[in-house]
Amino acid sequence: MAEEKRLIMLPGPTNVPDRVMRAMMKPIINHRGPEFEALHDNITQNLKYVFQTKQDAFVLTSSGTGAIECAVGNILNPGDKVIIPTFGFFTERLKEKIVRHGGKPIEIPVNWDNAPTAQQIEQAIKKEKKVKAVAIVYNETSTGVTVRDLPQIGKTTHENNVLLMVDAVSILGGDHLPVDKWNIDLCVAGSQKCLACPPGVAVISVSEKAWETIEKTPTRPYYFDLVSIRDYASKGATPFTPALPLFYALDEALKIIREEGLQNRIKRHQTCAKAFYAAFEAINLQPYPSAKVRSNTVIAVKVPSGVDGGRVRQATKDRYRVEISGGLGKIRELIFRIGCMGIISEAETLATIGALENALNDLNYKVKIGAGVEAARKIFHRR
């Protein structure tokens, strides 16, 4: 790798293919003209493929957080009850957004190393009267936990006529998420995670059922007004000036996903995740989440006792040119987090495991050196 380049193995942003970077250099065009319409239509079509939806999908000029505020702000009227399981930094953030928009969060606290179950959601819906929505963070970027019960949760919300809003910021395009099949009404993701695009735009899907509520929400935020966004989208446009270079980049990134095939892409993420977990088992690094809820896109492992996580991360970055992350919030110093996202393959996986093994050894963490890389290699061999 060239001196100035590093592998970005963060839980977002992640490495971006050259093709996608180069797409940003396309000419500035009028966003109220036929060239933009064609770009907009291509993006929309491929976005629906990635969301696996026949309903609506849009791009927003904002980060993923903006898109979540869009989802929340378009369905909540003051006093509306929203069931929100909390099990990490981003679920806490989502709860705060519900409060800001006048909603009443019905919290289901879950240990940060675990995920809520469909049973818990169903019980909460039955107990509370008139629940407007259930808000689920499908993949808790702060803990590496994936809510594996999401399909069952969708069944429950569907049967009880409650909206299901899903924060899929760090998982769309990297793991299973068939929006229509799983009855998800609003699904949000960022560009800079599994879609392997630079940061700066976000995507959102909207179901027929969600529209019924959105149209009856007069306090919709102006910038994130989905009714206005739908009106303009029907004419191949956005209500306000779009982040054109990032629309070009997203268009290219989505084309790459279509070329690879969504299911192949998901399988690739799964295989690399399996290699990470096998490697960490081999060098006695414990995954932070419980076994059944481990993410395939954000790999979180505990910092071994007696090891200074910050120094290890500094060493992987400075000496081995691989950038990984620590924790967030109350578990900041307790874990390492690695993005297994986007263009992730054998090369990035092995390089990251190797860098972490070497850095740990440099800092006197005694483990058989090479055992991690070797365990990962075997996974790729078996594929």
Place this chain on the structure above:
Amino acid sequence: MAEEKRLIMLPGPTNVPDRVMRAMMKPIINHRGPEFEALHDNITQNLKYVFQTKQDAFVLTSSGTGAIECAVGNILNPGDKVIIPTFGFFTERLKEKIVRHGGKPIEIPVNWDNAPTAQQIEQAIKKEKKVKAVAIVYNETSTGVTVRDLPQIGKTTHENNVLLMVDAVSILGGDHLPVDKWNIDLCVAGSQKCLACPPGVAVISVSEKAWETIEKTPTRPYYFDLVSIRDYASKGATPFTPALPLFYALDEALKIIREEGLQNRIKRHQTCAKAFYAAFEAINLQPYPSAKVRSNTVIAVKVPSGVDGGRVRQATKDRYRVEISGGLGKIRELIFRIGCMGIISEAETLATIGALENALNDLNYKVKIGAGVEAARKIFHRR
């Protein structure tokens, strides 16, 4: 010009220098690390130079409209009175935003070819009790009108202890706007206009006086919460993932402004605007705005009677590779609008006038061909 390239003479987006485009190709980095801090600090410093402020300035990952919603949402509590002169499409839009955020707009309707005066604003402040803010669109992008009384309006709001919020989306960096000197409390602009950057980020300045109100506004929007943005900015960061490639681009665009010097840049815009107005006088195209309120950044002229404006614009674009714009809202077909923004110089000015002259002649508008270009040339000669 290469076949596929066109001059983008729209009132935004505008032509972007190659240096700025190339900056977007810099490596993806962690937005929670020292490299981003350095980038953030450079941008902030140069942004304060452009705003001519010693107070606060921030970049937002959104369009200019998002930044205006940020300004409005951070100061308005339900029922707050805001004086809003309306004289075009974007002032109407701003009024709608005030309503969405629970504010009570006190409208001062002005003819679309004119601008509000300081006297009108002062009278409205005195008549209404407890006005929270005055909201002014400094440059109405839809009509080519600039509010030349803005310094006096700032004096009035200052003396009456009312906040002054300014939409400078299409003028910051292209005309005079010393934020501190003119007592502007919140000033908003887009990246894709006079700053000559691609679209996708927006900028905002915030005064000490504005902070007093912002801190007492509990309904601040989550994504656009200025208190949170200030907290993160003090550590060289943004609360949510920034549009990194556009931060790189803005950084480069601001460096270019510093190199040229803000006053030189403003003078360049003024000279080109003067050339446009001289050219249009020479070929009998009437400016849409009254003489005293003509913009130096958005040149709006009336479509001559009997001429099909849409066909003329199509011809400048297809035959002469210069893209200009029509009107917006109720004056869509009545005017041409030309962006005199960013990298605007003799070359773009003469090419645009020439293209418009040629297209008008192609479509049988009888005028002495070449008179417009010749009048513009003289202006540049006199410089």
